[in-house]
Amino acid sequence: MTPRSLDPFDVPLAELDKPYRPPFRCAAATDTGRVRQINEDNYLLAPEIGVFAVADGMGGHAAGDVASATTIECLASIGTAVSPGDLFSRTQDRILRANMAIQELARDRGHIIGTTVAVLLAFENDFACVWLGDSRIYRIRGGAIAQLSRDHTEVQRLLDEGTLTPEEAKAYPRRNVVTRAVGVQAEPELGMTHGAMEVGDVFLICSDGLTGHAEPAQILAELDGADPQAACDALIALALADGGTDNVTVVVVRYEPEPDAVDPPVLADT
Numbered sequence: 001m002t003p004r005s006l007d008p009f010d011v012p013l014a015e016l017d018k019p020y021r022p023p024f025r026c027a028a029a030t031d032t033g034r035v036r037q038i039n040e041d042n043y044l045l046a047p048e049i050g051v052f053a054v055a056d057g058m059g060g061h062a063a064g065d066v067a068s069a070t071t072i073e074c075l076a077s078i079g080t081a082v083s084p085g086d087l088f089s090r091t092q093d094r095i096l097r098a099n100m101a102i103q104e105l106a107r108d109r110g111h112i113i114g115t116t117v118a119v120l121l122a123f124e125n126d127f128a129c130v131w132l133g134d135s136r137i138y139r140i141r142g143g144a145i146a147q148l149s150r151d152h153t154e155v156q157r158l159l160d161e162g163t164l165t166p167e168e169a170k171a172y173p174r175r176n177v178v179t180r181a182v183g184v185q186a187e188p189e190l191g192m193t194h195g196a197m198e199v200g201d202v203f204l205i206c207s208d209g210l211t212g213h214a215e216p217a218q219i220l221a222e223l224d225g226a227d228p229q230a231a232c233d234a235l236i237a238l239a240l241a242d243g244g245t246d247n248v249t250v251v252v253v254r255y256e257p258e259p260d261a262v263d264p265p266v267l268a269d270t
Contacts, residue, residue: 022047023257024122027228029236033209034244040064040115041207041249042072050087050122051078054135054249056207057115058181067102067115071182074098075119084123084194091119091130095182095190102183114181118149118205120253127203128194133178136211138219140202145220148193148203152180176208201255202228206235209248213239228252 024047032039040057042065055071057064074094081087095117106113116133129137129148134156137149150156154177158164164172182188202223210219214235222234231252239248 021258022050023255025228025254025256026052026252027232028249028251029229029232030249031209031236031240031244031247033247034240036247038065039247040068041209041247042068043205043249043251044072044075045251046076046078047253049078049080051075051091051119052122052203052205052251052253053117053119054205054207054251055115055117055182056133056135056209056247056249058113058178063105063109063111063113064115066105067113067183068117070101070105071095071098071115071117074101075117081123084121084126084128087121087123088128088130088192091121092190095130095132095188099182099185099188103186106183112184114178114183116178116207117182120203120205120251122197122253122255125197125255125257126194127197128192131191132180132182132188134176134208134211136204136206136208138204138206138216140204140220140223141198141200143220143224145216145223147216150191152191153178197255199255199257203253203255204235205251205253207247207249209244209246210235210239210250212246213242213244213248223252228254 026045026047028043028045030041042055044053053075055068057068074097078090116135118131118135118137121128131149134151134153139146139148155169155172155175223231232250235250
């Protein structure tokens with residue numbers, strides 16, 4: 001993609017006076033749940049740079065929340081990218097920085113510390129999903145819900161191998177064992193998918209505190225056509241009503257570009 005020119009002779013003067021509005025309506029909500037004492041989830045809403053994320057810390061002893069907060073802080077420093085590829089490269093870099101910082105903390109504390117992360121990236125009408133662990137990204141389009149991420153878990157591997165059926169997976173005793181996470185491997189292997197956004201697309205990023213209590217059809221019922229904040233609040237309530245056995249965090253992003261929206265000026269930073 002060609003960055004938008006900053007030359008005023010290339011842009012109608014009236015257009016220069018229009019404020020830039022990111023083409024998203026977005027909201028988030030988080031809750032400790034009914035069992036846990038500490039909320040180890042963190043999230044990021046940064047529509048101005050096209051970055052949205054959820055991180056679900058693990059490790060206990062207040063370390064999981066530090067791991068997830070470290071990852072979100074690194075992602076918040078991505079800055080303004082000049083292309084989809086640039087945005088993806090910056091995201092990889094920030095996750096690697098978080099990975100090193102968490103591993104250093106783990107060495108100091110003498111035990112493994114980690115966090116899942118699920119990130120939605122948006123540049124113009126392109127999107128990418130990047131993740132580690134079992135926090136998920138869904139898209140609602142045309143009244144249907146699709147899971148865009150794929151869990152990095154032991155149970156997902158067994159499902160892929162055909163060792164377990166979906167029904168058996170629900171009762172599998174190690175179904176919460178994560179096989180990839182920030183802070184656990186020296187060089188984390190990111191999951192990634194990408195595509196083009198359509199007007200009206202809704203994306204949900206969530207921790208497993210939601211998906212452990214809600215089926216996709218239930219999630220769709222709360223999201224389809226709803227205001228983003230109302231949808232977030234309803235999804236939290238859904239998880240809590242079913243027991244709220246884990247921290248639960250949700251981010252909802254609706255793609256709603258204005259017909260005459262002004263693209264953001266390209267002032268790259270690092």
